[in-house]
Amino acid sequence: KCSYTVGHKLHGYTVTSVDEVPEFNLTSVELIHDKTGTKHCHIVKDDSNNSFSVGFATTPRDDTGVAHILEHTALCGSHKYPVRDPFFKMLTRSFSTFMNAFTGPDFTMYPFSTQNEQDFYNLLSVYCDAALFPNLNKLDFLQEGWRLEHTDLEDITSDIVFKGVVFNEMKGYTNNTGYIFGQAILNGLLPSHTYGSCSGGDPLAIPSLSHEQLVNFHRSHYHPSNAIFYTYGNLPLENHLEKIGKVVSCFEPISPNTLVPCEPSWSEPRKITVRGPHDPTVSDNENNLTVAISYKLPELNDRYMNTALSVVTDVLCSGTQSKFYEALIISELGSDFAPGTGLHSYTKDSYFTVGVKGVASNHVDQVLQAIEGVWNEVAENGLDEVQVAAILHQIEISKKHQTTSFGLHLGVGLLGSWLHGAKPAEYLQLNTHIKRFKELESGGNHIKELVREHFIDNQHRLTVTLIPDEEYGKKLGEKEEEILLEKTSQLTEEDKEGLLVQATELQSAQNTVQDMSCLPCIQLGDVPPSPLHYPVDNINVEGVPVQVYTGPTNGLSYFRCLISDCDLADEQESVLPLYSNIMSEVGAGGRSYQDCDLQKMLRTGKFSCSTHTAADKNQIDRFKLGTLLSSYCLNENLPYMYSLWQELLSNPHFQETDRIKALLDADIAGQKDQITASGHQFALTRSRSHISPLGELGEQLGGFKQAKTVQEFHAGDIQKLVSQVAGTHVSHSDRSLFSVALNTTPDKVDENVEALSQLLRGIPDIRSGKDYGIITQDIVAVDSINEFVEISNLGVNFCARSYRAVPASHPDSPTLTLLASLLSSKFLHREIREKGGAYGSGATMNQQAFSFFSYRDPNNVATLSVFDQAIDWATQGSFTDQQLEEAKISIIGKLDAPIAPGSRGVAEFLGGLDLDQRQAFRTGILTASRSAVQQAAGLYLSEDRPHGNVVVGAETETSKFRDLGYCIDTFGQNS
Secondary structure, rough: OOOOEEEEEEEOOOEEEEEEEEOOOOOEEEEOOOOOOOOOOOOOOOOOEEEEEEEEEEOOOOOOOOHHHHHHHHHHEEEEOOOOHHHHHHHOOOHHHHHHOOOOOEEEEEEEEOHHHHHHHHHHHHHHHHHHHEOOHHHHHHHHOOEEEOOOOHHHHHHHHEOHHHHHHHHHHHHOOHHHHHHHHHHHHOOOOOOHHOOOOOOHHHHHHHHHHHHHHHHHHOOHEEEEEEHHHHHHOOOOHHHHHHHOOOOOOOOOOOOOOOOOOOOOOOOEEEEEEEOOOOOOOHOHHHHHEEEEOOOOOHHHHHHHHHHHHHHHHHHOOOOOHHHHHOOOOOOOOOOOOOOOOOEEEEEEEEEEEEEEEHHHHHHHHHHHHHHHHHHHHOHHHHHHHHHHHHHHHHOOOOOOOHHHHHHHHHHHHHOOOOOOOOHHHOOOOOOOOHHHOOOOHHHHHHHHHHHHOOOOOEEEEEEEEHHHHHHHHHHHHHHHHHOOOOOOOHHHHHHHHHHHHHHHHHHHHOOOOOOOOHHHHOOOOOOOOOOEEEEEEEEEEEEEEOOOOOOOEEEEEEEEEOOOOOOHHHHHHHHHHOOOOOOOEEEEEEHHHHHHHHHHHHEEEEEEEOOOOOOOOEEEEEEEEEEEEEHHHHHHHHHHHHHHHHOOHHHHHHHHHHHHHHHHHHHHHHHHHHHHHHHHHHHHOOHHHHHHHHHHHEEEHHHHHHHHHHOOHHHHHHHHHHHHHHHHHHHHHHEEEEEEEEHHHHHHHHHHHHHHHOOOOOOOOOOOOEEOOOOOOOEEEEEEEOOOOOOOEEEEEEOOOOOOOOHHHHHHHHHHHHHHHHHHHHHHHHHHHEEEEEEEEEEOOEEEEEEEEEOOOHHHHHHHHHHHHHHOOOOOHHHHHHHHHHHHHHHOOOHHHHHOOOHHOOOOOEEEEEHHHHHHHHHHHHHHHHHHHHOOOOOOOOEEEEEEHHHHHHHHHHHHOOOEOOOOOOO
């Protein structure tokens, strides 16, 4: 129970508001620092995963990325912690469940969460000092922001190029249509102040930012008078304020000029056209436009209006039964909703976007007319009451569904409205706003009035059309070259010598072994000797093994059913991901797909079907392949949830070919952006495919091969896909292939079991008693394979290498996991990110493979060389005992991450280690020696051991890799 009252004084703060929020079982306490005006919100909740963040209003007025680069540079050392990169070093000195920092359109935020009290205050000290007392050294600015550097530091005549972590991070976005489209909307709809700029930075503008400008921006924006602190969880507020208050009291108050004004309303609508990258999976750019209309809406701090408009727009856009889906996608005007469709509630003026992609150039006007038609229809007739009820149900169930990152997400969510003048409690009090909405709509006119005022009569709306351009990447490259030439052409020989000196100084700083004793660190002695364990019961229902976890699921029941796919033919395996997607999206029983969709939203919180693979934990080249059904619901809706599954399993409507074609259209429309956003995952998957049957299956089900399968079905006969999907479903009509996991409250076990029993009785038991679930394939001896995958217009590279390793229960598995952590944090980060300028890198040990990767990397061949150097570094034992201990701390922190009640026991159910194996793995981590790590590196990462090198990059790199003897593949129509 919260004991604070308004006016209460605590460590230089005054309590300004105390609000109970029963819908989330928490209390919000707002305070202000008496001297500096610093705002603080503390959320009192019985949750051991305590969270913290400090945020600042950051309002750049240009595209140099100053706020974003400052976010990075501030974490590179501070007055109290004068070591290079204390942020990344704390990742391995902490039990944190989350650590990061990010820049939004008008804010910068530094959040973390941890379950350990000492760790919380360690991280709080590091974060506060980084934000308010950063060193902001020029060398760190050059590393994180941008710099000119010779390609050969020994040769003054070598080419000079742009480098920098943020520079390359943002180059990675330049090939992402969704990012380009969303940025165009924000800049165009709210252009008069900070939203008219690119807060992340435009790679063409980043090289105009100076170190002095960065320092000045920090001085004017990173001040307690412009700061918002947030704490959450079960630790006492008094301790937080005592520590934070000492820091902020060092400052004198200022009047920060960071308020964002409301955007002046327009007297008439506007239109803009932008160019974007070509999608190689689409042959006709004229029929692949993206078109949307965005509407400026009321200020973010009008919480009721934002809630009401959220309900209205969700009804119009959520699900296949929604009016905009019908008008824009079922009508075949486009393939899927445009990027950013929905309500945006994080800017001073909120806004709503609706549109569609995959539009033919001669259908643009029809799209705009269809959008207008929906508004007119709703203004005339209102919205379907059942559809409104479905959205309100989704809001209700989202309040009950527990996640382990609730406090963290809460802090991120309330920051926007808080920065712009709303009370945090107003953001949290959903029940009050929903109750008001229902009361106002009871007369039948509120929704109609909202639509007329904010959409039909709203002149502040922007129509955006994005046209794909096959030359887009080339043109960007040419512009970058022009800027580079402009800078380098002015360099004297003395300037070039200075660049070499600067690069040498930076490299020297990066290589210097530093004294880390100033940084706090959790000790291995603080590690609990045993892993977390949540007991489950194992029962049998209609011959099906069922795992039951009972606990505080907050009035919800969770159902998971794994159907073994061990006997599928090869062609059925390749279609499994499509089967999973189609099965959960078509109609069933006596319902159309639209009615099914509505019932899922009305009765469940999640209803999905996915392909599941799991490496066997005991033996190499053995694995499980299956289809995973997942859903959860309010306990009062249990009969409905199981009834929906019964309908879908017994009679799915695979004959709905128009629906299946629409699903393929949407899949194709999102392929390019998915790959460019997660290119390292595709590179990793491809590299693993060269070393094991499990890796090959992963590529077939979720890599470039699966993308090609989708392309082929999209271009071919839809009936062939329907036939294979239907055949796969027939093979699932056997409950002897089923295993089930239930997570529920103790009083609802019997009701779940009875409903499950009824569901299973409707499915025949054909192969009862057969040993199923494990697939064994012998590895065919292979040589090391090198491959380059070309993607047009890609501005960066994604590199990966994988080695054949061991199952998770093997005695060497903990040592290899430790090696991956050690290499990631102590070698690859320095060599690939800090020196090379890539946005990310790392090593992983999973799926019976040990892998290296880089992310948004300006380099490729050089990065592959770094992988070699990393192996030498580990084999030679070039790491310290302290570094080894920190790697152990990092892994234990991940092993002990909190698990929400709805997910407890699920990892083991899906093929993970049992309690004894987890104990052995944990002991293996804690007791691994230096020599064991060296031996593992030498044994499993040796030069003569088969491995797969994969580089995903632009077409400009193809000839280089062909000359190096790499196999070449091309992502796109003919890949």
